[in-house]
Amino acid sequence: MIGLLHQEKHMVAWNEYKATAKSRGALAFEVFVAESTPVKAPDEVKSVLPDHLAYIQSLETAGKLLMAGPLSDDTGDEMQGAGMIILKAASMDEARALAANDPMHSTGARTFKLRKWLVNEGNLSLSVGLSTGSVTVS
DSSP states (O other): OHHHHHHHHOSSOHHHHHHHHHHTTOOOEEEEEEEEEEOSOHHHHHHHHHHHHHHHHHHHHTTOEEEEEEEEOTTSSOEEEEEEEEEOOSSHHHHHHHHHTSHHHHTTSEEEEEEEEEEOSOOOOEEEOTTTOOEEEO
16 A cells, blocks of 8 residues: 555656656756745745845856746736746756755755756747847747
8 A cells, every 4th residue: 555655646757757858859957946925924935036036146157056036826917926037957956955055045045945847848938138248048
């Protein structure tokens, strides 16, 4: 019964799936997603925002940040102070440390849930204006 329960909760071991994805030609680009959820009052979350943004910029400069930004509520109409941070790291432990050191998390303004994300499919286009320094992502 315990083995059956384990099978129902888990499709396959992560690294086994990653190898299978690569073997079938998928990108299999592994990143780490920190879903950041506010636990303090909105004013307290807002007060940490400048330090949070500086930290996020430092991750970008260090090559540890893929993308980050706020999340809406379930309706898509309201901000609730939640965010998503997609990290590039060598391990779950490194990603956890990067997320934990974010001032939003280290001050207790937000908590986070960390997961691995295996990017297999999709399309990303960049347009870079060489003389203007503009970048358009679509």
